[in-house]
Amino acid sequence: MINNISRRVVLGGVAGLAAGATMLRSARAATYPDRPVRIIVPFAPGGPTDVVARVVAAQLGAHLNGSFVVENHPGAGGNIGCGVVAHAEPDGYTLLIHSSALVVNPGLYKKVPYDIYKDFAPLAELGTSPNIFFANPKSGFKAMADVVAKAKAEPNALSYASAGIGTTPHLSAELFKLRADVQITHVPYNGGGPGMQAVLQNTTPFGCVALTPTLPLIAAGQLVPLAVTSRTRWPDLPNVPTMIESGYPDFVTDTFQAFMAPAKTPQPVIDALVKAAIALLHEPDTEALLRKDGLQVLANGPAGMKKRIDDEVPMWRDLVAKSGIEPV
Amino acid sequence: MESSFAGLAHGFEVALQWHNLIWCFAGVIVGNMVGVLPGMGVLSTISILLPLTFSMPPVAALLMLSGIYYGAQYGGAICSILLNLPCHPPHAVTCLDGYPMTKQGRGGVALGITMLAAMVGAAFGIGQMMVLAPYIASIAFKFGPQEICALMLLGLLAGSTLAKGSPIKGVSMTLFGILLSLAGTDINTGNERFTFGYIELSDGFELVAISLGLFGIAEFLKSVNSVAPTGARSVKLGVRDLRPTRADLRQGLPPILRGTIIGSLCSLIPGTGPTIASFIAYAMEKKISKSPERFGYGAIEGVAAPEASTHSAVQGDFIPTMSLGIPGDAVMALLLGALMIHGIQPGPRLIVEQPDIFWGLIASFWIGNLILVFLNVPLIGIWVKLLMVPYRYLYPTALFFVCIGVFATRNEMFDVAATLGFGAFGYLLLQLGFEPAPILLGFVLGPRLEENFRRSLLLSRGDLATFIDRPISAVFIGLCVLLLLAQAFAAYRKMRAPVRVPMSAFE
Numbered sequence: 001m002i003n004n005i006s007r008r009v010v011l012g013g014v015a016g017l018a019a020g021a022t023m024l025r026s027a028r029a030a031t032y033p034d035r036p037v038r039i040i041v042p043f044a045p046g047g048p049t050d051v052v053a054r055v056v057a058a059q060l061g062a063h064l065n066g067s068f069v070v071e072n073h074p075g076a077g078g079n080i081g082c083g084v085v086a087h088a089e090p091d092g093y094t095l096l097i098h099s100s101a102l103v104v105n106p107g108l109y110k111k112v113p114y115d116i117y118k119d120f121a122p123l124a125e126l127g128t129s130p131n132i133f134f135a136n137p138k139s140g141f142k143a144m145a146d147v148v149a150k151a152k153a154e155p156n157a158l159s160y161a162s163a164g165i166g167t168t169p170h171l172s173a174e175l176f177k178l179r180a181d182v183q184i185t186h187v188p189y190n191g192g193g194p195g196m197q198a199v200l201q202n203t204t205p206f207g208c209v210a211l212t213p214t215l216p217l218i219a220a221g222q223l224v225p226l227a228v229t230s231r232t233r234w235p236d237l238p239n240v241p242t243m244i245e246s247g248y249p250d251f252v253t254d255t256f257q258a259f260m261a262p263a264k265t266p267q268p269v270i271d272a273l274v275k276a277a278i279a280l281l282h283e284p285d286t287e288a289l290l291r292k293d294g295l296q297v298l299a300n301g302p303a304g305m306k307k308r309i310d311d312e313v314p315m316w317r318d319l320v321a322k323s324g325i326e327p328v
Numbered sequence: 329m330e331s332s333f334a335g336l337a338h339g340f341e342v343a344l345q346w347h348n349l350i351w352c353f354a355g356v357i358v359g360n361m362v363g364v365l366p367g368m369g370v371l372s373t374i375s376i377l378l379p380l381t382f383s384m385p386p387v388a389a390l391l392m393l394s395g396i397y398y399g400a401q402y403g404g405a406i407c408s409i410l411l412n413l414p415c416h417p418p419h420a421v422t423c424l425d426g427y428p429m430t431k432q433g434r435g436g437v438a439l440g441i442t443m444l445a446a447m448v449g450a451a452f453g454i455g456q457m458m459v460l461a462p463y464i465a466s467i468a469f470k471f472g473p474q475e476i477c478a479l480m481l482l483g484l485l486a487g488s489t490l491a492k493g494s495p496i497k498g499v500s501m502t503l504f505g506i507l508l509s510l511a512g513t514d515i516n517t518g519n520e521r522f523t524f525g526y527i528e529l530s531d532g533f534e535l536v537a538i539s540l541g542l543f544g545i546a547e548f549l550k551s552v553n554s555v556a557p558t559g560a561r562s563v564k565l566g567v568r569d570l571r572p573t574r575a576d577l578r579q580g581l582p583p584i585l586r587g588t589i590i591g592s593l594c595s596l597i598p599g600t601g602p603t604i605a606s607f608i609a610y611a612m613e614k615k616i617s618k619s620p621e622r623f624g625y626g627a628i629e630g631v632a633a634p635e636a637s638t639h640s641a642v643q644g645d646f647i648p649t650m651s652l653g654i655p656g657d658a659v660m661a662l663l664l665g666a667l668m669i670h671g672i673q674p675g676p677r678l679i680v681e682q683p684d685i686f687w688g689l690i691a692s693f694w695i696g697n698l699i700l701v702f703l704n705v706p707l708i709g710i711w712v713k714l715l716m717v718p719y720r721y722l723y724p725t726a727l728f729f730v731c732i733g734v735f736a737t738r739n740e741m742f743d744v745a746a747t748l749g750f751g752a753f754g755y756l757l758l759q760l761g762f763e764p765a766p767i768l769l770g771f772v773l774g775p776r777l778e779e780n781f782r783r784s785l786l787l788s789r790g791d792l793a794t795f796i797d798r799p800i801s802a803v804f805i806g807l808c809v810l811l812l813l814a815q816a817f818a819a820y821r822k823m824r825a826p827v828r829v830p831m832s833a834f835e
Binding site for chain 1: 599738
């Protein structure tokens with residue numbers, strides 16, 4: 001008898017506790033976030049991704065009434081920080097803001113510490129910035145066709161500067177070489193700034209880097225824009241043709257910014273984050289802020305982000321293989 | 329020139345507006361604190377404060393953020409000199425003579441000279457920015473990969489004997505430093521080298537981890553071993569002299585001027601920031617000194633030259649960022665990002681289109697540096713009193729901050745472990761009579777040498793003649809050859825000189 005009662009009490013108690021825990025969890029999801037949320041940026045402070053993350057983090061905090069802290073985990077082209085989030089507790093308190101390296105690296109590295117398809121729940125595609133092909137005024141290049149003509153006339157005499165191995169500017173130039181069927185030597189630099197400088201001092205006659213930082217030098221006539229890699233012309237450079245207009249159909253490459261959570265993050269938390277992220281990206285102030293940082297706001301939700309991953313992982317892997325870059 | 333002064337006058341109008349002045353003040357104070365605390369980096373501080381500036385007017389934002397950068401340099405030397413803890417890479421080389429000065433009870437003098445060096449270096453750097461900014465492009469453009477490669481070679485050759493003691497040991501340590509710098513991703517191919525499967529090594533070792541390990545931790549291990557069981561103080565850190573004497577000043581001023589010039593030249597060459605400048609200044613000072621044997625034992629020149637060089641390079645660092653829109657290092661990239669958020673894109677037309685920004689910034693440099701000097705000179709006495717804290721409290725506290733500082737550079741425990749590893753290794757080196765300073769030299773200059781060497785060959789399609797075809801690079805290569813010949817000649821004369829063997833050797 002006593003045993004029975006106690007068993008019933010115990011069972012009931014356990015059931016009650018379980019129910020309580022469930023309620024607590026859903027209540028917690030409703031009050032998300034109730035402690036600081038880490039947004040991991042897999043690059044050093046100061047880069048474009050870091051700046052985007054800090055803008056978004058500050059706004060998310062205001063929208064969700066919590067504190068969102070940017071934490072930099074640089075290294076291995078973004079793989080280290082990306083791996084940290086892939087293996088983090090999927091409770092919504094560790095999130096990721098990453099660049100295109102997210103989808104390039106699986107094709108570029110022999111081994112990455114994450115499974116791009118299984119480890120993440122995409123939240124939003126924040127924005128995109130195109131790359132630009134540009135030349136030194138002394139080179140005489142005015143359009144991509146001039147580069148092709150020169151490369152065909154003197155095979156293997158040309159060199160180009162890029163922002164580094166495996167960056168989207170490097171891969172864009174390799175794509176151009178494949179499509180135009182020309183041989184041009186790649187001279188990698190340690191970032192877009194040094195790459196730009198190489199063309200400025202005519203160490204290489206032309207190069208490819210992210211668009212925004214080149215604008216003042218183009219305005220001052222120290223760099224000649226050849227083509228942008230976005231689908232349509234860039235608002236600040238209305239006279240510069242796209243690669244598509246330059247005779248390369250479907251030549252669209254850009255660097256996007258992704259907002260991701262670990263897979264298995266509770267759906268209510270995901271919903272709250274997606275809603276807040278999309279809302280804040282549509283605010284004119286935020287949009288203007290990001291626009292000045294060189295980012296065209298996209299504000300696509302999880303579906304858009306997922307499509308981007310599904311499209312671009314094979315695309316970049318294919319390009320890396322075709323252009324003879326050895327996976328590292 | 330005249331327009332420079334008109335511009336500067338306008339700049340002072342901007343910088344002296346009370347809200348700009350307050351933000352400039354806030355920036356240099358925060359920077360100064362960051363510099364003194366071993367646990368904070370300039371880069372992370374600016375990054376954390378960046379969102380704060382979104383709602384600020386652009387001029388105020390820029391004045392504050394850049395104040396943090398140059399303000400930190402004022403504090404950076406303090407830990408190097410007093411505790412042998414080089415938390416900020418540009419001040420690592422200051423340890424070499426700064427800490428021995430402290431051990432001789434002349435820490436206050438070293439700090440005093442540092443302040444003077446800072447003042448002269450910064451003033452020259454700012455002056456250079458006022459006058460040279462419009463012409464920077466033509467100077468910077470003369471330095472392609474070949475020139476930088478040749479310059480780094482010269483730096484390595486001149487600097488490999490920068491430490492006290494045996495030259496052969498110095499050279500071997502330099503080579504070891506270059507070897508260490510090879511670990512990580514090769515920028516030409518993207519391949520990983522010497523990473524042994526550690527993903528944390530894919531970007532190589534952290535400079536802060538190496539310098540804090542080899543200097544700070546190694547020194548700690550050395551002195552903790554000699555602590556008497558009674559708790560008596562092992563390291564005699566005195567506070568005898570607080571201010572440099574007239575003789576100190578006379579001895580320190582020429583090196584300050586030479587360091588300043590080296591620093592400002594370095595800042596004009598793309599990608600050659602304050603850290604490289606300070607090493608080259610020290611090496612140079614030792615090379616031309618009449619008594620190089622004093623270096624490493626508390627020579628005041630060994631503090632004055634690198635410190636002046638750092639400060640002038642820090643101010644000069646702003647030139648390519650502001651006049652070309654090309655940041656020389658990560659801190660400058662961050663400042664550039666902050667300006668872009670405000671819709672201002674530094675570039676060749678900044679001076680004309682945004683005189684408020686450019687001249688306001690320069691005027692704020694004058695104001696900020698003045699504030700820093702007035703702030704820091706009275707503080708010297710207080711910093712030196714820090715040494716009165718008993719060893720058993722002071723060093724564990726410092727070690728704690730060191731661990732936090734190393735961890736915070738990129739949030740990796742790996743770096744803390746690396747620091748401790750380098751500490752143990754540095755202790756071993758000290759016991760065997762190897763000086764760790766050239767390791768840092770090799771580690772800092774090595775990658776720039778390799779990167780630019782391979783880039784030059786990539787551009788010349790493998791033709792080594794590219795280094796002597798270009799005039800500037802040919803001059804540097806010529807200097808390298810002269811340096812080697814001089815060294816060989818000296819060795820030859822030493823060999824030919826009759827060796828006086830004491831008779832006792834035969835007994």
